[in-house]
Amino acid sequence: MTCTEFLALLDDLIDDSVSSETRIVLQEHLRGCDHCEVTLNTTRKTIEIYRSHEIYDLPTDLRERLHAAIMARCKKGC
């Protein structure tokens, strides 16, 4: 397996949607390729960081204000 072939399956590997046979081939490649191992680990980390950090927070007062505005219009039938 080449690095390009590995990369084509990177998402499926990360999303855990590869067959067990393919997984074995991918793992085989990883054992001999630091490049792809780093790519896999840091890509996983990228997703994890974005998932676990709130970068656009909705402050409580703004949330309540928007919520009140929405519900007032809904009660009037929009």
Added chain:
Amino acid sequence: MSTIQTVAGELEPHPDVALVEQARAGDVSAYDTLVRKYDRQIFRIAQHITQNREDAEDVMQDAFLKAYEKLDQFQGNSKFYTWLVRIAVNESLMRLRKRRTGKMVSIDEDVETEEGSVPRDLADWAPDPEQNYGQAELAEILRKTIQGLPPGFRIVFVLRDVEGLSTEETAETLGLSVPAVKSRLLRARLQLRERLSRYFRRKKRSSGTGVEK
């Protein structure tokens, strides 16, 4: 409620279905519950797309109001949340286009880019690299980095990886094919990874040849 939950099978209807039904029948408080359940996600998606706080506020209001008006059109063959996200994405893109008059804003165009196809920056990252930054600083890095992606990549990454929609739901929401979503997701992930490497890479012993873009 508790008796329904004990059934715990796939056949159990999604709790939103009952709330939508009640809201359709005129129970505003049921809709109130739905708004509270999803307002943060909708606001976040709107911010990611418009990159403007005021627009995101408007999108959030408009999306929930539009959804309320169109509640009768909600088919129930997709999740309420996915349906709502689709409305919010469309509203967000409209705002984005308004702000960028003259500039094309499309999620349909497949952006050809070399970046992300083959990873160039192979430096490994420090363990738990985010801990080297304060909360505010880290948030700024993450914002700046994701804002640099083309909109079509950014939206796919946000829906799929941040908001947890499936590939199929993301495709349906954006009106893209599943292969198009997959291709964009891969490139979005790789581009973000490469850009974050500037901040998270392991410090090298000699920094003489560090090629930074």
